Amino acid sequence: MLYGVGLGPGDPELMTLKAARLIAGAGVIAYPTLAGAESFARAIAAGVIPAAAEEIVMDVPMRVDRAPAQAAYDAGAARIAERLAAGRDVVCLCEGDPFFYGSFMYLFARLSGRFRVEVVPGVSSVNACAAVAGLPLVARNQRLEILAGTLPAAELRDRIVGAEAVAIMKVGRHLGKICTVLDDLGLIGRAVYVERATLANQRVQPLAGMVGDLAPGAAVAVPYFSMILLTKGEDPWL
Amino acid sequence: MLYGVGLGPGDPELMTLKAARLIAGAGVIAYPTLAGAESFARAIAAGVIPAAAEEIVMDVPMRVDRAPAQAAYDAGAARIAERLAAGRDVVCLCEGDPFFYGSFMYLFARLSGRFRVEVVPGVSSVNACAAVAGLPLVARNQRLEILAGTLPAAELRDRIVGAEAVAIMKVGRHLGKICTVLDDLGLIGRAVYVERATLANQRVQPLAGMVGDLAPGAAVAVPYFSMILLTKGEDPWL
Incomplete structure (x- = not known):
């Protein structure tokens, strides 16, 4: 076997x-x-x-x-x-x-x-990142979209618009592009960045706090084992 | 704590x-x-x-x-x-x-x-259902859409069209509607039905084989702990 x-x-x-x-x-x-x-x-x-x-x-x-x-x-x-x-x-x-x-x-x-x-x-890393970020992902009829950050900006944008919760995998050198898309959609304030979830050197922080470090078009890269989580709208669980 | x-x-x-x-x-x-x-x-x-x-x-x-x-x-x-x-x-x-x-x-x-x-x-049940179905879900730049079968047919249809892989949760009494949507899209032959994954009484079978039992509009229900998995297009992993 x-x-x-x-x-x-x-x-x-x-x-x-x-x-x-x-x-x-x-x-x-x-x-x-x-x-x-x-x-x-x-x-x-x-x-x-x-x-x-x-x-x-x-x-x-x-x-x-x-x-x-x-x-x-x-x-x-x-x-x-x-x-x-x-x-x-x-x-x-x-x-x-x-x-x-x-x-x-x-x-x-x-x-x-x-x-x-x-x-x-x-x-999976999606469930682990949500756990360490203290971020409930989806409940009831909500939809979760799991994407790779490697997708073109226009496609990222279309997919993010349609779901209640989004997990963007493979952030790496695509961080700048992803931040721009989320900023344009007015959603960057709801996004959380998670790196090396559940390891001793894990990092969890609001994505908005990282934008100041990003010059437009700058080739800022984060590790391969990183993810951006986003939830939108009203919490349905109260 | x-x-x-x-x-x-x-x-x-x-x-x-x-x-x-x-x-x-x-x-x-x-x-x-x-x-x-x-x-x-x-x-x-x-x-x-x-x-x-x-x-x-x-x-x-x-x-x-x-x-x-x-x-x-x-x-x-x-x-x-x-x-x-x-x-x-x-x-x-x-x-x-x-x-x-x-x-x-x-x-x-x-x-x-x-x-x-x-x-x-x-x-999560998504990962468990894929494992027992022997169905690799997503690789590389592919997108996974996780939906509830409770959504209206038109919305299910729109979301299924846009992703390389789809997991439909909460099938229950929505089985007939989901089958109709997948059949209209020509995708029912690629869908797998999984019930009670990893339990002794689990059930895994092609969704197409269940359609014959469904009279149009019939209120056929399957258990709450069931899921439909769908992958589309070419396998990128060879």
């Missing part, structure tokens, strides 16, 4: 009981590293990885050209397939949730036709 | 380590029951609730008129506030994630101004 195991947003205590049990019993674990950096997934799970486990590391380049990353997943999937074909279980570590912007989707696409796969869901 | 603790979608093993630790150490726990039914939240956590814990039960009526439910949360919040004011911690149990269509939002609104609150995020 191939297990795709969600590890949650970063705090090791936000792993599920099932994730911890599967990792603690694993003979083979697999995980990606991005461009040679330490694996965030492995760091989350480090406390429960058995010392004797074999570790399959996939070094995934981060480039606009997708071919090198695809080749890295091809090679990783081949190594995992060897272990599975030999009758061994493999536990793939995935930060957050495996099917929500997760690297495991690339392995699932390559292996699920040939092998049994079980996906163990994890706490 | 008031803890709002997410319990995940139903399988007790999908509680986080932190949720299990806080509940196991709790002197006072609180949870809602809906219209007198057994509390789903309590059932998920049952294996870790200490026998000696005091239990504050809020019986919340399910009616279109919101006033009785609001009164139930008012009364529950008052009982919780008494314990907090006496210096005791209270752990509120929430199925799924506390800030994602969760009952805890109603307590948070009533108590967070007066007491310290920590929210422990949980695995």
Whole structure:
């Protein structure tokens, strides 16, 4: 069996009981590293990885050209397939949730036709960011829109207008563009910026407080693991 | 401290380590029951609730008129506030994630101004349904739209058109309307129906297979804990 195991947003205590049990019993674990950096997934799970486990590391380049990353997943999937074909279980570590912007989707696409796969869901970054920001997201008939900050400004704008709550992932170097869109819509005062939620160095602050640092068109970048949350209108929960 | 603790979608093993630790150490726990039914939240956590814990039960009526439910949360919040004011911690149990269509939002609104609150995020039903359906949701620049099936057909239609992936919550008696919208859009063949994800009696099936049972305008209802997931377009993860 191939297990795709969600590890949650970063705090090791936000792993599920099932994730911890599967990792603690694993003979083979697999995980990606991005461009040679330490694996965030492995760091989350480090406390429960058995010392004797074999570790399959996939070094995934981060480039606009997708071919090198695809080749890295091809090679990783081949190594995992060897272990599975030999009758061994493999536990793939995935930060957050495996099917929500997760690297495991690339392995699932390559292996699920040939092998049994079980996906163990994890706490997603959206839920974690809302929790640390103290920001209830949606209730009753409200809609939540989850977007990537990489989208063009006009598309961001259209999507933000239509939902009661918005989570903008992958802020990174798109911070300036996102701030401009929210400012134009008169919504920047309701937006919260969250970085590295649930980790020791997490940061939570009103987005409006960051705008003064942004010269128009300036290439200000924040970490990849950051998010902007926005809720609009009246609170329906009183 | 008031803890709002997410319990995940139903399988007790999908509680986080932190949720299990806080509940196991709790002197006072609180949870809602809906219209007198057994509390789903309590059932998920049952294996870790200490026998000696005091239990504050809020019986919340399910009616279109919101006033009785609001009164139930008012009364529950008052009982919780008494314990907090006496210096005791209270752990509120929430199925799924506390800030994602969760009952805890109603307590948070009533108590967070007066007491310290920590929210422990949980695995949401969206991530759980995708996992059991074997359905990768979103990658790279894709957008995920989370909707309630209670919305009018025209609004459902508009929102479904604009996103690469859609999760429709609260299907219940709105199944027929949702099927009609998806059929009109030519998308019903890509939709998956999931009921009671991660529980022993879970059900996962193509939505198209359910349409034959639906006479036009028929008041067919499925359980409240059901969801329709839809992904469109090409898989970007190969």
